[in-house]
Amino acid sequence: MSDSPSxxxxxxxxVRYRGGRTAAAAAADAVRGVSFDIAAGESVGLVGESGSGKSSIARALLRLVPATGSxxxxxxxxxxLRGAALRGVRERMQVVFQDPLGALDPRMTVLELIAEPxxxxxxxxxxxxxxxxLAMLARVGLGPELLARFPHQLSGGQTQRVGLARALMLGPRLLICDEPVAALDVSIRSQIANLLHDMRAELGLALLFIAHDLPTVRFLCDRVMVLFRGRIVEQAPRERLFGAPQHPYTRALLAANPVPDPAQRPVAPAPAADHAATAPAEAGGGCAxxxxxxxxxxRCAAEAPAIRPLGASLVSCHRAGE
Ligand SMILES: Nc1ncnc2c1ncn2[C@@H]1O[C@H](COP(=O)(O)OP(=O)(O)O)[C@@H](O)[C@H]1O
Ligand SMILES: [Mg+2]
Structure with a gap:
C-alpha cells in the first residue's frame, strides 16, 4: 500500500505452539497465514483482542518462536537465517515489550543496560x-542522574524510556513495540507515545506498533491492521480505518473502544474482554x-472470505461493501 520499497x-x-494451553488452542494455529508489508519509515498498527495472535506475530518476526511462511x-x-547472520539482523530490528521492568536485568545499572547492545x-x-x-539518555528525555540507578529504582515511564534507549542504541530500521504503553498510567502513556512519535520522525524509523489502545494507534500509525483469531481481517490507512471501518469486527472493536478526536490526548482504553477463551472452536471452512x-x-459458514480490496481498504468479509 506504499510506493516506497518494502x-x-x-x-x-x-505460528503454532506445541501443545496449546487448551484442546481448542492446540488444534488451532495462533497465527494463520498473515501477509503484510511495512515500508521504510512507515508506522503500522496491529490491533485485535487479547489472544488474537499479536504477540505471536512479533515473536515470529524476532525469531523467538518457530514459524512458517516468509x-x-x-x-x-x-x-x-541462523547464527551471525541472525545477529546482524537483530541490530536492525529491535523490540520494546509491554513490561519494561521484566525485560531489564535487575542487577544492571541504567548505564550498563543502555551500553549493553x-x-x-x-x-x-x-x-x-x-x-x-548519555546522548541517548538525553534523547529519550532522561537525565544523567539516572545512570547509576537500578531498574527497581525507576518509575514505570522511566523504565520504558530506558527500554526504548536500549532498543535504539544500534540504530535499528524497524522497531517493534508490543503494547509498550499498556502498563503505564494515562499521562505517562501519552508522554511515551509522544516520544515514540518524535523519535520515529527524527530517526526515520519504521514502527510495528501493537496495542489495545486505539487512540494511541490513531496518533502514531499511518496504517492499521486488524487481527482476529490469527488472521488479518482488515487493513487500511489510518483515517480510512477509523473513519470508514469495513469489517464488522473492526466496527465492533471501534464501538467498544471509542476513539476521540485525534487532536485530543490518548485516553485509557476500556478493559479488553478475552473472547478468545470462550469462542467456539473453528469447524471446517467459513468465516471465523x-x-x-x-x-x-x-455463505459465511460455507466459505472463508478471501482478503480483497475495497476502496483504500483490504478486507476479508463476504458482506463488506454491500
Ligand atoms: N507459549 C505459548 N504456548 C501455547 N499457546 C500460546 C503461547 N503463547 C500464546 N499462545 C496462544 O496463542 C494465541 C495467541 O496469543 P498471543 O499471540 O499472545 O495473542 P495477543 O498478543 O494478541 O494477546 C492464544 O490462543 C494464546 O493462548
Ligand atoms: Mg500480546
Whole structure:
C-alpha cells in the first residue's frame, strides 16, 4: 500500500505452539497465514483482542518462536537465517515489550543496560560508551542522574524510556513495540507515545506498533491492521480505518473502544474482554468471525472470505461493501 520499497515483507506467516494451553488452542494455529508489508519509515498498527495472535506475530518476526511462511527484511529471508547472520539482523530490528521492568536485568545499572547492545555488537570502544549512553539518555528525555540507578529504582515511564534507549542504541530500521504503553498510567502513556512519535520522525524509523489502545494507534500509525483469531481481517490507512471501518469486527472493536478526536490526548482504553477463551472452536471452512457477526449469512459458514480490496481498504468479509 506504499510506493516506497518494502523494509519488511511478511507472507503467509503461521505460528503454532506445541501443545496449546487448551484442546481448542492446540488444534488451532495462533497465527494463520498473515501477509503484510511495512515500508521504510512507515508506522503500522496491529490491533485485535487479547489472544488474537499479536504477540505471536512479533515473536515470529524476532525469531523467538518457530514459524512458517516468509519474512523478508531488507530483502533477506529471516526465517532461514541462523547464527551471525541472525545477529546482524537483530541490530536492525529491535523490540520494546509491554513490561519494561521484566525485560531489564535487575542487577544492571541504567548505564550498563543502555551500553549493553554496544558491547554485544562491539560497536564502540568502552571509553566512548558513557558518552553515547548519555546522548541517548538525553534523547529519550532522561537525565544523567539516572545512570547509576537500578531498574527497581525507576518509575514505570522511566523504565520504558530506558527500554526504548536500549532498543535504539544500534540504530535499528524497524522497531517493534508490543503494547509498550499498556502498563503505564494515562499521562505517562501519552508522554511515551509522544516520544515514540518524535523519535520515529527524527530517526526515520519504521514502527510495528501493537496495542489495545486505539487512540494511541490513531496518533502514531499511518496504517492499521486488524487481527482476529490469527488472521488479518482488515487493513487500511489510518483515517480510512477509523473513519470508514469495513469489517464488522473492526466496527465492533471501534464501538467498544471509542476513539476521540485525534487532536485530543490518548485516553485509557476500556478493559479488553478475552473472547478468545470462550469462542467456539473453528469447524471446517467459513468465516471465523461468523459466530459473533450480526451480518452473517449462509455463505459465511460455507466459505472463508478471501482478503480483497475495497476502496483504500483490504478486507476479508463476504458482506463488506454491500
Ligand atoms: N507459549 C505459548 N504456548 C501455547 N499457546 C500460546 C503461547 N503463547 C500464546 N499462545 C496462544 O496463542 C494465541 C495467541 O496469543 P498471543 O499471540 O499472545 O495473542 P495477543 O498478543 O494478541 O494477546 C492464544 O490462543 C494464546 O493462548
Ligand atoms: Mg500480546
Amino acid at each position: 523494509l519488511l515483507e511478511v507472507r503467509e506467516l503461521r 519474512v523478508q527484511f531488507e530483502q533477506r529471508e529471516l526465517l532461514s 554496544l558491547l554485544e555488537y562491539r560497536r564502540a570502544a568502552r571509553a566512548q560508551h558513557e558518552q553515547q549512553v 468471525y461468523r459466530h459473533r457477526c450480526p451480518m452473517a449469512v449462509a
